[in-house]
Amino acid sequence: MTVGTVPEVTRISVIGTGYLGATHAVCMSELGFSVVGVDVDQAKADSLAGGTVPFFEPGLEELLRKNLDSGRLSFTTSFAEAADADVHFLCVGTPQRPDSQAADLRYLDAAVDGLLAAGPKAGSLVVGKSTVPAGTAAALAGRLAAQAPMVRLGWNPEFLREGFAVEDTLRPDRLVLGVPAGAGGHRAEETLRAVYATAITAGTPVVVTDFATAELVKAAANAFLATKISFINAMAEICEVTGGDVQTLSTALGYDARIGRRFLGSGVGFGGGCLPKDIRAFRARAEELGAGRAVGFLAEVDAINLRRRTRVAELATELLGGDVAGRRVAVLGAAFKPNSDDIRDSPALDVAELLREAGAVVTVTDPAAIPNARRRHPELRYADNAASAAADADIVLHLTEWADFREIDPAALRAHVRTPVVIDGRNTLDIARWRAAGWTYHALGRPNV
Known part of the structure; x- marks a missing residue:
């Protein structure tokens, strides 16, 4: 990246190409960036590289093929091919752990291991999009400070609706940017604003906050939506016994x-x-x-x-x-x-x-x-x-x-x-x-x- 008030972002890596990652990679290339998607699953990488989305999402496969043809989009299993990116988005899954209700962060840890081993370039920005427990970003920031002090961290939770993921990525209803305090945080914010310049120019609201709040926004949003659905279903139970x-x-x-x-x-x-x-x-x-x-x-x-x-x-x-x-x-x-x-x-x-x-x-x-x-x-x-x-x-x-x-x-x-x-x-x-x-x-x- 160049030194200046607005960081230059030309190349993006997306680590993890499941539902979130594949959608994000395709849409970032649609916005004009050079994008490489990285996944440890060779079959998944090959499928995407061949123009086939391995899941159903309206409109995504057409955009995938368009951007593969443009030369802006590629997929690989090699972290080394992503090391020169200006921004690295972490888009791996965080499923429920098999032994508890807590989130399983093994895939996130493995993604960071792979990126660090490849040697991300100085001045690049790692951005978490995966849904994680509060405190995860702070721990990751500490790890980057110890192992790659010239690499910064931001947190940008996703709010995709399945069936509308392309629309939600290209025209989001809000952008939440979690950044640390100080000059490093300002630099991370400006980098993310450069990535999302098209949406911001179109009027998408931007909320800039700390890591913990950025993590909690996604958790709180899903908790609220789940509560609203269960509330009306609780009312359905009452209706069944009252005749309503x-x-x-x-x-x-x-x-x-x-x-x-x-x-x-x-x-x-x-x-x-x-x-x-x-x-x-x-x-x-x-x-x-x-x-x-x-x-x-x-x-x-x-x-x-x-x-x-x-x-x-x-x-x-x-x-x-x-x-x-x-x-x-x-x-x-x-x-x-x-x-x-x-x-x-x-x-x-x-x-x-x-x-x-x-x-x-x-x-x-x-x-x-x-x-x-x-x-x-x-x-x-x-x-x-x-x-x-x-x-x-x-x-x-x-x-x-x-x-x-x-x-x-x-x-x-x-x-x-x-x-x-x-x-x-x-x-x-x-x-x-x-x-x-x-x-x-x-x-x-x-x-x-």
């Missing part, structure tokens, strides 16, 4: 500007690779710091969410006469959300497994996630479309709100089933249309619809 309608309740609450309608959609709950593990890691870190009581409510947020899955299985069992053994169940959905093939902590697959374990013959369909689901759950049956999944079904469960499923012709689907009974686990189907087609409709939190 949770959808009408959500609508009424949403008109209050202090509350808002977003994330007040009741149903089978949240899943994926972020919210569940992040709220657990947040609680675990708070416990380590002696502040566990402050976020103790997240245990109930988690419990409410998991109860929704059990409740769908229980409702299906009730509707099938109290015993699902040998009954045929069609599950519409495998991904944890639409426009994704991510099956991590998928409510749909959890429900499918609960019913299969109880003896049901379960067939799952999904527009994008069947290959991943089949690898994780080979014991389930799969179909390419809703009609095939519903063949001779005794009940149909709508558990991932893909547009493909919302737009199904219920009259046409009825011709394939044995019994026209549907549980709308996402409260997004057109009740009148399904009932007009002869279906018996049920949904969580809506006993009187």
Whole structure:
């Protein structure tokens, strides 16, 4: 980098090319930077280098091929090829540890080991994007000070929504820049502002803060969203015993500007690779710091969410006469959300497994996630479309709100089933249309619809 008030950034490395890293690498090259993506998985690096995204994300593969063709983007397993970058983004996963609810930082540590061994150039900036427990950045800054004193650190948490990751990277709703105090922090801030100049010029708000706050922003955001979802699902439980309608309740609450309608959609709950593990890691870190009581409510947020899955299985069992053994169940959905093939902590697959374990013959369909689901759950049956999944079904469960499923012709689907009974686990189907087609409709939190 050149010395001056605005650091020059021309080359970027992205370490870790999973969902976050691949998206970030492609989008940084789309912004005009020379980008190298680094991953220890040769097959993943080869797939991306060949123009194929190894997961489903709308619009990403087209941008990948465009930027590979431009020559600005490459992928490798060699850290040495990234050593000359001006900025190094750490985008590795931080999953839940197998022995506790805490975050597993092994991949982050390994990424830093690889970068340091390659010898990053003096004056470069290492930027954490991975979701980490508070205190991780400070520890990493100390490590860099000891092992690579001419390399600085910044923290820039990601806020990607699966299915909208390209939009969220190129046109983020906010940028959080965690930097240390002093001249080094000012330099790190200016470098990050140079990286994100396009978004900043377009009006994206920028929050500059310390490392701990930057780490906590992501944890707090996910904790709040999870809490909001579990709150409305707790209200659904109350509606079921009082005769209320949770959808009408959500609508009424949403008109209050202090509350808002977003994330007040009741149903089978949240899943994926972020919210569940992040709220657990947040609680675990708070416990380590002696502040566990402050976020103790997240245990109930988690419990409410998991109860929704059990409740769908229980409702299906009730509707099938109290015993699902040998009954045929069609599950519409495998991904944890639409426009994704991510099956991590998928409510749909959890429900499918609960019913299969109880003896049901379960067939799952999904527009994008069947290959991943089949690898994780080979014991389930799969179909390419809703009609095939519903063949001779005794009940149909709508558990991932893909547009493909919302737009199904219920009259046409009825011709394939044995019994026209549907549980709308996402409260997004057109009740009148399904009932007009002869279906018996049920949904969580809506006993009187």
